[in-house]
Amino acid sequence: MISILGRLLEDDQPDHPQALLDRARRPGRSMGSLARALEGFFTQRGLVLPTDQAQPLAAGRRRRRIDATPLPLRPQVQAFAESMLRARERALKAGTLPRTDSTIEVALATVRDLARFLTGTRNEQDWALADVHDVEAFLVTMPKARQRQLTVLRQYFRFARSRKVVLIDPTRGVKAKGPSGFSGTTAAVDRQRQLFRRWATGTDAHPHEALLGILTLLHAASSSEVRRLRMDDLDPVNRTIRLGKRPHPVPMDPISWSALQRCLAHRTDQRTDNPT
Structure with a gap:
């Protein structure tokens, strides 16, 4: 740093503080x-x-x-x-709470992602073609961010409607809270049959895999319910188990009970005192 500063001071350029600082600054971020x-x-x-x-x-x-927004939809973004920058300037002058840089960037990223979804998945090249079904389909892709994304999209489409880019918002x-229940990807029916045969009658599946698969496939057990399963939750007399916070014990069919017995036998071979 000292040697670079020495070269800056020795060249023929102005060396007053502001000029020196400008010449020392590197281009880029x-x-x-x-x-x-x-x-x-x-x-x-x-x-x-x-x-x-x-x-x-x-x-x-x-x-x-x-720039990452598809070209047909980029001008409105x-x-x-x-518009958000002008609103921030007005808020600064009025002494109210302005949008931060991160808030503006999150909003632009959300609208960019929607534009990519419309052009790539829905084959729509115009904001005017977007409808409520497109918005719902986009929000389903990230269910945990639904409320935040919907807030941003409402702001954007209010702006677009004021510019007559869209006629209807x-x-x-659209509700901020999505539909309850499982919303992830499921395996095809044929694949489920293959897995069931592997876990029920196959010999190459690990006992843990077989039990986890059977509980998930037949009893809709979540990963948290399986992780919290303990020996005390098993009832050998009635052939039931307790899963999570379910109000009643879950009856085990013969296939499920057989998978559980194989898992317990494997646990016995491990000679562990782990309560799980």
């Missing part, structure tokens, strides 16, 4: 260690004004999210970003 050191030294002594390095970085992040009537 980071200004560089030398420029940061000089900025701290000069600003502490009142020789230069502090550089607002965070704003160029935030602008670059916004630009990358906009750009306009949405400009497709988020109208």
Whole structure:
């Protein structure tokens, strides 16, 4: 750093503090260690004004999210970003709480993802074609982020409707809470039959795999219910087990009870005192 600073001082360029700081700054997302050191030294002594390095970085992040939007839908995302920035400026002048850079970036990322979904999955190249079914299908792809994504999409489509990009808000009537129950990917029926035969009559499946598969396939046991299963939850007399917080013991059919017995026999061979 000292040698680079020496070269900057010895060349024919102006060497007053602001010019020196500008020439020491590296292009790109980071200004560089030398420029940061000089900025701290000069600003502490009142020789230069502090550089607002965070704003160029935030602008670059916004630009990358906009550029990643499919081209037919990109202009409105750009306009949405400009609208949020203008709203932030008004909030700063009014003394109210403005949007942070991260909030704006999350909003742009959500709209970008919806645009990709519309063009790639739904084959729609215009925002005006989006309807409530498209929004619901998009929200299902990330059920845990449903409420946050829906909040952003409502903001975007209010903006789009004010610009007459869409005539009807497709988020109208969409609930923040998704449908209850399992919403993940399931195996095809033929594949389920293959797995059932492997676990019920096969000999190459590990006893743990067979029991976990049977409990999941036949009794809809969740991973947390299986993890919490203990020896005390088994009732050999009535051939039932307790799964999680279910109000009643679960009866075990012959196939399920046989898988459980194989698992217990394997546990006995391990000579463990583990209660699970």
